[in-house]
Amino acid sequence: MTHEEETKTISTDEARKAIEAMSRRVGLLHLCYARRLVRELGEERGRKLINQAIWDYGTEVGKATRKRVEDLGLEPTLANMGAGSDLSPIGFDHQRVNVGGEFRIQSLNCVLADVWREYSEEELGQLYCLVDPAKMQAYDPELTLVHTKRIPLGDEYCELAVRQLTDEHDEISAQENKEETAK
Secondary structure, rough: OOHHHHHHHHHHHHHHHHHHHHHHHHHHHHHHHHHHHHHHHHHHHHHHHHHHHHHHHHHHOOOHHHHHHOOOOOOOOOOOOHHOOOOOOOOOOOEEEEEEEEEEEEEEHHHHHHHHHOOHHHHHHHHHHHHHHHHHHOOOOEEEEEEEOOOHHHHOOEEEEEEEOOOOOOHHHHHHHHHHHHO
């Protein structure tokens, strides 16, 4: 790489377009793998394997996020999670809201869902959304993320609620997330 290439800066608009292009590729990659697994293994076994793989992926992302937070000398709290995030703040428009006293994140756009919609595969594509509760539980085993709304399923935006896991309910909550995402 030349010095000129190393020091080149791009506009926010160019960065947004690049992030969108990579996000579209991730959405298509997920869809192609998911389609192949369902074709080869059948609907039930294929979807189960997709869910397991996405859960494993989310777990790895959550562990890496926690490590980055700890490497910054911070406690791995919900408030500090953003400091360890590897998602760009450009291209993922979101807002924090309070719904009935519960902290939620509303993601206002989803390039992945756009791809799945173009292929009429929202149902299969949305299995990717399981990444979110898996990531949260790996980052902080006392918390989970529940999708209360999802763009791929026809909602105007995605809404994610951060919820406490209890010893009594952690297995149930994790399973509900998996089943809810599989619908």
